[in-house]
Amino acid sequence: MKPIYKGLLVLVAALFAAAGVSAQNADRILGTYKAVEEGKESKVEFTRRADGSYRGQIVWLKNPDNPDGTPKLDEKNPDKSKRSVRADRVVVVDGVKYDAAKGVWNGGRVYDPTKGKSYKVEVSFEDERTLRVRGSLLGFSRSVYWTKVE
Template sequence: MNNFFRKLALLAVAVFTIAGAAAQDADKILGVYKAVEEGKESKVEFTRQADGSYRGQIIWLKQPDNPDGTPKLDVKNPDASKRSVRADRVVVVDGVKYDAKKNVWNGGRVYDPTKGKDYKVEVSFEDARTLRVKGALLGFSRSVYWTKIE
């Protein structure tokens, strides 16, 4: 009987170790990334949400204001209630969850505020500091690459 409990304890330790490693891999996405697209520079921060999904939100824009000094807004958003959100606070990746088998975050959406459109998304690391954000719609896809800075 003692041997049974010893094996059970070892199994429990192994399960918690594996679960902890998977959570650590999933949290690898957390941090701040520099994004440069079409000459526009921004910083996006990934955070973990209460439901276990991850969200990427713009936290900084190189040029956050219009020429007249007013803040840029998310004016192309198809959801009229979000058009008053400052461009330097827009959520650009939402609802992604870590798939340990594929080593990617998927199942969510990526939003392109320059076009006012959102797409299915798959996020993965190209290397330790380069995040690949791949948006797809109707069989077409486009990837952008962000550099982890924090």
């Protein structure tokens, strides 16, 4: 084999290896996280969508029912078609993709069901088990921290 072909083969192998590492880093977000905000406790599960983006959906809420026993709903959602979604099934992070150069997931939105508002989002790890979710609007931002439980 000519040296130029060997070099090309090594380069192609390196690119495939780098792509594999990037995919592993991107999938690091997968799992379930405990979130405690303003006294409300929930668990959010991150999954990968068919288009390669990631979403975080509430899968457990400490108090999912109203005092009368009916399930709490996403009543403040600006999309009227989503107001009948149970509060323990609301998608709170959607459309984020992994940016390997920055080591963050961004490009999507974070939704605050207590206010019915959504914001640009950037998600990153503070440490092995702590996810930082930073929402921003008009130059102002706020971060919340979720702990990986599964």
